[in-house]
Amino acid sequence: MEQIQRIADLAGEVLGREVAGSYLHGSCVLGGLKPASDLDVLVVSRRPMEDVERRALLSGLLRMSPCGARARPVELTVVVRSAVRPWRYPPTGDFQYGEWLRGDFEAGLVPQPEPMPDLALLITMVLAGDRPLTGPPPAQVLDPVPPPDLRRACVAGIPGLLGDLDGDTRNVVLTLARVWTTLATGGIKSKDAAADWALRRLPPEHRPVLEHARDLYLGAGYDEESWSEELRAAVRPYVDAVLAETGRLTGG
Numbered sequence: 024m025e026q027i028q029r030i031a032d033l034a035g036e037v038l039g040r041e042v043a044g045s046y047l048h049g050s051c052v053l054g055g056l057k058p059a060s061d062l063d064v065l066v067v068s069r070r071p072m073e074d075v076e077r078r079a080l081l082s083g084l085l086r087m088s089p090c091g092a093r094a095r096p097v098e099l100t101v102v103v104r105s106a107v108r109p110w111r112y113p114p115t116g117d118f119q120y121g122e123w124l125r126g127d128f129e130a131g132l133v134p135q136p137e138p139m140p141d142l143a144l145l146i147t148m149v150l151a152g153d154r155p156l157t158g159p160p161p162a163q164v165l166d167p168v169p170p171p172d173l174r175r176a177c178v179a180g181i182p183g184l185l186g187d188l189d190g191d192t193r194n195v196v197l198t199l200a201r202v203w204t205t206l207a208t209g210g211i212k213s214k215d216a217a218a219d220w221a222l223r224r225l226p227p228e229h230r231p232v233l234e235h236a237r238d239l240y241l242g243a244g245y246d247e248e249s250w251s252e253e254l255r256a257a258v259r260p261y262v263d264a265v266l267a268e269t270g271r272l273t274g275g
Contacts, residue, residue: 026087026094027051027062031156033083034066034099037076043067043104044158048145052152054213056095058244061122064156065149066101067164071117077133084120085128096122102142110166112175114142143168143176148211170209177202178273185262192258193248196236199265206272214240225264232261 031045049063050056072080084097101118116139124132147168149161158164168176181202188195201217204210212220218237222230232254239248250258 026097027064027156029087030062030064030084030097030099033080033087034064034101035157037080037083038066038068038072038101041069042157043069044161044164045156046149046152046158046161047154047156048148048152049098050213052148052154053211054216057215057240058242059240061096061098063098063145064100065145066099067104067158068101068117069104071103071136072101074133077118077135080118081120081128081133085125098122100139100142100145102139104164107142107146108164108166110168110172112143112172113138113140113179114146115139116142140176140179143172144205144211147173151211173209174206174273177205178269181266181269188258188262192250192255193236193239193245196232196258196261197240199262199269200233203265203268203272206269221265224268225261229257229261229264232257 027047034045035042045064045066047063048065050060051063056062080099080101084099087094087097098121099119100116102114103117106115106117115136117136118134119139120128120134128134146165150165150167153160153162155161181199184195184198184202197214197218200221201212201214204212204217204220208220215237218233218240222233222237225233235250235254
């Protein structure tokens with residue numbers, strides 16, 4: 024896809040030879056893009072970014088990312104190789120762009136280094152997908168994430184998910200199913216595959232919420248998303264049921 028190559032080209036223009044490699048993850052490597060999927064790219068850098076580079080990369084992404092007739096939203100994460108190789112937890116990310124922060128970026132926020140437990144999931148997907156855009160295969164650049172740290176990252180993301188439940192219901196419902204799946208199986212599945220796994224294990228009364236979220240993911244853009252009053256009322260009981268399962272698996 025042309026837009027994916029433009030993302031890699033932008034990172035190369037800003038960071039030049041400091042790019043050790045750039046790699047696809049997310050839906051691109053887990054079952055294919057769906058109507059509302061982001062384009063997820065991890066860039067591994069040889070050194071931390073300078074402020075002028077942060078601003079240049081942010082400016083380019085703001086122009087590139089908005090969803091139009093043919094464009095998809097972009098999620099781009101930059102990590103310094105020495106921050107994750109050798110691996111340690113929690114990892115630190117050097118830069119992250121996502122459409123959910125567009126308002127903050129347009130108001131002047133520039134992404135800065137910060138702890139990113141979610142990098143454990145991104146790196147695991149990058150290694151499993153093995154889809155380099157630039158540079159060598161990811162296994163030559165990144166260390167594998169130990170299973171205990173992958174589980175810790177899954178759990179660390181739950182509070183943030185719950186905070187987004189009302190405004191991003193589809194994604195939260197599906198991501199919680201994926202958290203449950205990863206904790207139980209040790210692998211990261213696509214959102215629809217994780218939903219299928221969880222549906223076989225959910226009590227019947229909680230299945231309609233997850234079935235609806237899965238169907239929206241497979242066939243609808245965000246502007247087409249709708250929830251009936253009956254389904255909306257069933258979301259929180261579904262969440263509680265999945266949290267009970269994740270708690271059982273983690274001893275929490």
